[in-house]
Amino acid sequence: MKRRKDSETPRQPSQIAILRYLRIHGPAARIDIGSATGLSPATVTSLTADLMTQGLVQESQSANANGTGNGNINGGANGSHGTTRGRPKVLLDLVPNAACVIGVKITINLIEIALGNFKGEIECSSEHSINTRDLDEAELVSTLITLIDDFIAKHKDFSARPPVGISIAVQGVCDSNSGEIIWSPALHLRNIALTKPLTERFGGIVQMSNDANCIATAISQNTNLHRGGDFAVIMLGYGIGMGLVLNGSVYNGDFGTAAEFGHTKYQPDGPLCNCGRRGCLEAYIGDYAILRDARGIIDLPDTNSLHPSEEQMMDLVARARAGDEDLADLFRHAGKVLGYGIANLIALLGPKQIFITGSGARAYDMMEPELMRGLSLAQVPELRRGPEIIHLAWDKDLALQGAIGQSLLRHDENMFQAANTL
Amino acid sequence: MKRRKDSETPRQPSQIAILRYLRIHGPAARIDIGSATGLSPATVTSLTADLMTQGLVQESQSANANGTGNGNINGGANGSHGTTRGRPKVLLDLVPNAACVIGVKITINLIEIALGNFKGEIECSSEHSINTRDLDEAELVSTLITLIDDFIAKHKDFSARPPVGISIAVQGVCDSNSGEIIWSPALHLRNIALTKPLTERFGGIVQMSNDANCIATAISQNTNLHRGGDFAVIMLGYGIGMGLVLNGSVYNGDFGTAAEFGHTKYQPDGPLCNCGRRGCLEAYIGDYAILRDARGIIDLPDTNSLHPSEEQMMDLVARARAGDEDLADLFRHAGKVLGYGIANLIALLGPKQIFITGSGARAYDMMEPELMRGLSLAQVPELRRGPEIIHLAWDKDLALQGAIGQSLLRHDENMFQAANTL
Numbered sequence: 001m002k003r004r005k006d007s008e009t010p011r012q013p014s015q016i017a018i019l020r021y022l023r024i025h026g027p028a029a030r031i032d033i034g035s036a037t038g039l040s041p042a043t044v045t046s047l048t049a050d051l052m053t054q055g056l057v058q059e060s061q062s063a064n065a066n067g068t069g070n071g072n073i074n075g076g077a078n079g080s081h082g083t084t085r086g087r088p089k090v091l092l093d094l095v096p097n098a099a100c101v102i103g104v105k106i107t108i109n110l111i112e113i114a115l116g117n118f119k120g121e122i123e124c125s126s127e128h129s130i131n132t133r134d135l136d137e138a139e140l141v142s143t144l145i146t147l148i149d150d151f152i153a154k155h156k157d158f159s160a161r162p163p164v165g166i167s168i169a170v171q172g173v174c175d176s177n178s179g180e181i182i183w184s185p186a187l188h189l190r191n192i193a194l195t196k197p198l199t200e201r202f203g204g205i206v207q208m209s210n211d212a213n214c215i216a217t218a219i220s221q222n223t224n225l226h227r228g229g230d231f232a233v234i235m236l237g238y239g240i241g242m243g244l245v246l247n248g249s250v251y252n253g254d255f256g257t258a259a260e261f262g263h264t265k266y267q268p269d270g271p272l273c274n275c276g277r278r279g280c281l282e283a284y285i286g287d288y289a290i291l292r293d294a295r296g297i298i299d300l301p302d303t304n305s306l307h308p309s310e311e312q313m314m315d316l317v318a319r320a321r322a323g324d325e326d327l328a329d330l331f332r333h334a335g336k337v338l339g340y341g342i343a344n345l346i347a348l349l350g351p352k353q354i355f356i357t358g359s360g361a362r363a364y365d366m367m368e369p370e371l372m373r374g375l376s377l378a379q380v381p382e383l384r385r386g387p388e389i390i391h392l393a394w395d396k397d398l399a400l401q402g403a404i405g406q407s408l409l410r411h412d413e414n415m416f417q418a419a420n421t422l
Numbered sequence: 423m424k425r426r427k428d429s430e431t432p433r434q435p436s437q438i439a440i441l442r443y444l445r446i447h448g449p450a451a452r453i454d455i456g457s458a459t460g461l462s463p464a465t466v467t468s469l470t471a472d473l474m475t476q477g478l479v480q481e482s483q484s485a486n487a488n489g490t491g492n493g494n495i496n497g498g499a500n501g502s503h504g505t506t507r508g509r510p511k512v513l514l515d516l517v518p519n520a521a522c523v524i525g526v527k528i529t530i531n532l533i534e535i536a537l538g539n540f541k542g543e544i545e546c547s548s549e550h551s552i553n554t555r556d557l558d559e560a561e562l563v564s565t566l567i568t569l570i571d572d573f574i575a576k577h578k579d580f581s582a583r584p585p586v587g588i589s590i591a592v593q594g595v596c597d598s599n600s601g602e603i604i605w606s607p608a609l610h611l612r613n614i615a616l617t618k619p620l621t622e623r624f625g626g627i628v629q630m631s632n633d634a635n636c637i638a639t640a641i642s643q644n645t646n647l648h649r650g651g652d653f654a655v656i657m658l659g660y661g662i663g664m665g666l667v668l669n670g671s672v673y674n675g676d677f678g679t680a681a682e683f684g685h686t687k688y689q690p691d692g693p694l695c696n697c698g699r700r701g702c703l704e705a706y707i708g709d710y711a712i713l714r715d716a717r718g719i720i721d722l723p724d725t726n727s728l729h730p731s732e733e734q735m736m737d738l739v740a741r742a743r744a745g746d747e748d749l750a751d752l753f754r755h756a757g758k759v760l761g762y763g764i765a766n767l768i769a770l771l772g773p774k775q776i777f778i779t780g781s782g783a784r785a786y787d788m789m790e791p792e793l794m795r796g797l798s799l800a801q802v803p804e805l806r807r808g809p810e811i812i813h814l815a816w817d818k819d820l821a822l823q824g825a826i827g828q829s830l831l832r833h834d835e836n837m838f839q840a841a842n843t844l
Contacts, residue, residue: 173804173805182804182805183802183804190804191804229676230675230676242770244770246668246669246673247668247669251668251771253652253771253772253773254651254652254772254773254774254808254809255772255774255805255808255809256772257772257804257805257808258770258771258772259769259770259771260769260770260805261769261770263769263801263802263805264765264766264769264770265762265765265766265800266690267689267690268688268689268762268796268799268800275802276802277799277800277801277802278799279800340687340690343686343687344686344687344766345770347681347682347683347685347686348664348666348680348681348682348683348686348767348770349673349675349680349681350675350676350677350679350680351675351676352676352677377690377699377700378687378690378699378701379685379699380605380685380697380698380699382595382604382605382612382613382679383595383604383677383679383682383685386676386677386679387676387677
């Protein structure tokens with residue numbers, strides 16, 4: 001295997017592009033890999049041979065079911081077999097256990113851990129109910145270490161080698177550069193350094209990201225959802241998060257904190273937000289904001305009002321649907337505020353797609369008409385016509401999937417960077 | 423000269439990177455070009471030899487004044503001469519008349535035209551007072567054609583070859599993809615297609631951009647101002663514009679309309695904006711907004727209130743400075759609104775630098791304290807601490823310089839793309 005150091009022969013980026021393509025699209029013929037990545041047939045053949053030697057890629061089922069997938073290594077690569085009737089295309093696929101990574105998700109009183117294989121699939125996962133808000137920094141770190149240790153021990157049959165990376169999705173504002181949680185509704189403390197102690201304990205690449213950024217990664221790797229171009233995903237729930245994908249990558253900003261859409265403002269001097277400022281979108285749209293206002297108009301059982309449960313929120317939705325117009329107005333108003341927020345996003349960036357998801361989208365049908373009206377009130381038609389607004393049914397595994405996806409992206413880069421310095 | 427088509431030998435991007443480096447940094451030794459672009463000494467030597475053969479690059483003065491700059495072609499390229507005392511570094515520079523481009527700037531009642539050389543310097547320019555708001559689409563196009571024709575005829579001594587590109591900076595909201603002016607205070611019509619008829623008449627690459635995006639290009643090419651990382655430039659004037667540079671390029675968005683910061687909102691149902699909606703930042707901070715409110719509190723001469731002149735605005739500033747507290751409050755309030763707008767920008771993107779410039783920055787000293795207070799009210803310290811806010815003295819040539827810079831960037835790409843298809 002030739003390894004060149006000169007930067008004008010970027011063999012590594014091309015190999016990373018092939019891995020990325022296979023992870024997103026699944027098994028593919030060499031000819032299709034070539035047309036998607038812009039690499040010549042000869043180059044695809046050479047690079048995939050390298051990747052097979054390294055145990056990262058393997059031949060898989062043929063595209064038409066009667067092919068064996070063997071004995072035809074250069075199938076698509078010479079550019080002729082791919083379209084020839086009767087001769088099966090040999091498909092290449094990632095080797096699932098070439099590497100594994102750990103995804104961790106921290107939300108209010110719940111820590112989830114998952115094992116992702118090299119294809120980016122979740123192999124197994126576990127959920128742990130823990131009173132996260134009672135933990136101080138050292139307790140949070142030791143809790144995570146214990147949970148991850150136990151999880152790895154339990155699942156070491158999957159891979160003889162330890163995980164190559166740990167990726168943590170956090171509900172709240174994170175600094176992805178420094179690996180600190182700036183603030184999170186799951187914790188009572190601010191500015192908690194997480195990636196450093198976990199790196200010291202586990203080695204490998206430990207990274208951290210806002211949960212919405214992880215969901216953006218998951219969407220960017222799903223060709224059924226993402227149709228090219230830039231997009232934003234808005235996560236409705238306890239708070240309001242956003243992941244932003246610009247030019248193919250999740251945008252973290254220079255300080256690792258983008259994109260805090262929930263803390264852009266609807267109105268100066270508006271209601272108090274959890275962040276400590278006033279008038280943030282979240283202070284109108286977040287679960288805690290809806291519950292706060294609901295308590296002002298109806299008698300509700302005296303449960304945890306700071307951190308409403310899914311049951312509490314579903315109860316409010318049910319009452320609104322059953323005809324409580326005052327309650328329904330809260331959801332409608334949240335929709336209007338969201339419309340104004342989206343109008344600002346469209347003015348500033350004009351993304352091609354805007355996904356709306358999260359557990360808070362449980363009331364999207366009640367929010368949508370006012371959302372569209374707010375958008376119309378706030379934005380001229382010329383700027384509004386392009387971006388598509390898409391309600392995406394909430395899938396609670398999306399953040400973990402994205403965390404695993406981010407970890408593998410970093411692992412790919414790291415693997416070839418390391419190879420290049422040999 | 424070898425030309426390779428395979429995408430893993432990107433000779434063209436490397437040559438473009440060299441041209442770009444020389445345009446930004448001025449004359450440079452091969453060794454410095456190499457360390458800035460990450461290309462090996464041998465590659466720099468080979469690529470710059472190509473560029474010299476093509477007449478795009480030439481040897482220039484030596485770095486220490488006693489060098490002749492000749493007879494030492496491989497000076498820096500073998501990596502040893504650069505630091506050797508007494509042996510002059512041979513510097514390479516762009517050939518000024520290797521190509522020329524035309525920059526056009528359209529603002530209210532003023533059209534400016536400039537000729538830019540291959541180094542990106544303005545060789546000459548002309549200003550034309552024209553009642554732009556009286557023109558319909560055909561008249562605007564024919565006016566531009568006449569002005570550009572006359573200008574080229576007058577300056578054809580600079581280059582025997584016609585300009586390779588025309589780049590138009592427009593005050594207002596533009597669609598850079600389609601080359602349409604969506605709306606502009608300089609025009610009474612909306613949705614005017616400009617680049618198509620000019621391309622038909624002049625050939626070459628005709629492009630159009632919002633003036634703030636042009637200024638962002640100019641700043642990105644000025645190493646005294648831009649210190650790496652992402653940045654935003656906010657243009658205060660008749661309206662409020664923004665240019666956004668993300669990952670090294672001006673961000674136009676998927677629909678070519680980014681970044682309309684001036685039409686993000688301070689308050690729903692706020693004052694009426696020129697765009698037709700309410701509560702936009704521009705409806706508080708723009709010259710027209712300040713004058714509108716000033717008319718409500720003091721008697722002003724009955725001049726053009728829709729499009730205040732610089733003299734009118736300077737008169738208001740002078741009265742505020744002389745002790746008219748009500749007038750001073752208008753500027754202070756504009757500062758506060760701007761602070762809230764910047765807080766939203768920081769939440770969403772968190773750029774490294776935020777430049778504030780434009781003719782409206784004439785009152786920046788009166789706006790600044792409230793701007794900082796607004797920012798504090800709107801944004802938590804953790805997100806506020808990173809981005810640097812910089813008042814940049816207004817230079818009215820910046821938009822034209824940026825338009826010329828954009829045209830040359832496109833010309834570089836086009837030149838090597840064309841070469842690659844030979």
